[in-house]
Amino acid sequence: MKEIYISDISKWAPGLADDESLWQSWARGDAQTKIEQIKESPKLEYTDPLFRRRLSQITKMTVHVVHNLLEKTNISKDTKIVFISLRGEIEREFTINKGIIEDGMILPAGFSLSVFNTPVSSATLAFGLKGGYSVLYPSKNDFSQAFKAALAPVLAGTEKEIILVYADELVPDYYGDKRPAENIPLAFACLISSQKKDDCIVLEDFSQVGKSPVEFLRFLLK
Numbered sequence: 001m002k003e004i005y006i007s008d009i010s011k012w013a014p015g016l017a018d019d020e021s022l023w024q025s026w027a028r029g030d031a032q033t034k035i036e037q038i039k040e041s042p043k044l045e046y047t048d049p050l051f052r053r054r055l056s057q058i059t060k061m062t063v064h065v066v067h068n069l070l071e072k073t074n075i076s077k078d079t080k081i082v083f084i085s086l087r088g089e090i091e092r093e094f095t096i097n098k099g100i101i102e103d104g105m106i107l108p109a110g111f112s113l114s115v116f117n118t119p120v121s122s123a124t125l126a127f128g129l130k131g132g133y134s135v136l137y138p139s140k141n142d143f144s145q146a147f148k149a150a151l152a153p154v155l156a157g158t159e160k161e162i163i164l165v166y167a168d169e170l171v172p173d174y175y176g177d178k179r180p181a182e183n184i185p186l187a188f189a190c191l192i193s194s195q196k197k198d199d200c201i202v203l204e205d206f207s208q209v210g211k212s213p214v215e216f217l218r219f220l221l222k
Contacts, residue, residue, distance in 0.1 A: 061187035
């Protein structure tokens with residue numbers, strides 16, 4: 001595989017937020033620095049209050065990491081985005097299913113914010129992004145499989161660069177034993193390019209990616 005360059009990493013999770021020193025400590029595996037398993041979300045004070053009022057944890061985190069990436073780069077608003085998630089709007093999905101079982105109906109307002117592309121579509125609306133997006137669910141929950149698919153346009157030469165975004169929210173307690181072992185609310189975004197940039201990370205082999213988004217983010221931050 002030809003070399004791929006990764007840069008301008010933006011990330012957010014409860015307990016670490018935007019604190020770079022905490023993120024570095026987490027990446028080193030410091031047992032005292034952990035992502036908290038709570039429903040905390042970024043405040044999105046740079047967006048309209050009516051826009052952010054009904055957004056979920058996963059969507060707020062997605063909007064925030066895309067915002068931070070745009071703030072630190074001069075990337076074109078026509079750049080394509082690839083969004084990866086293992087679970088999507090899982091809390092809203094529970095509410096939708098509960099409504100079907102108990103009331104035999106779905107409210108349109110609730111359904112419109114429960115679909116898999118809600119987080120990334122909300123980010124494109126918030127910042128006027130025009131390049132379009134793709135959404136990917138990893139086969140067998142293997143993040144590296146979705147990552148390979150996300151890189152395809154860059155590897156094929158049809159795109160010089162893409163914005164890669166990953167996000168998953170906390171799976172609520174009412175999912176019981178169906179909750180994943182790695183139940184970590186987390187979002188990150190980065191720029192993936194075929195052209196080398198200053199302070200970029202060189203990806204030479206897919207073995208560096210890992211099967212979980214946590215593994216991959218630790219690789220990027222080390």
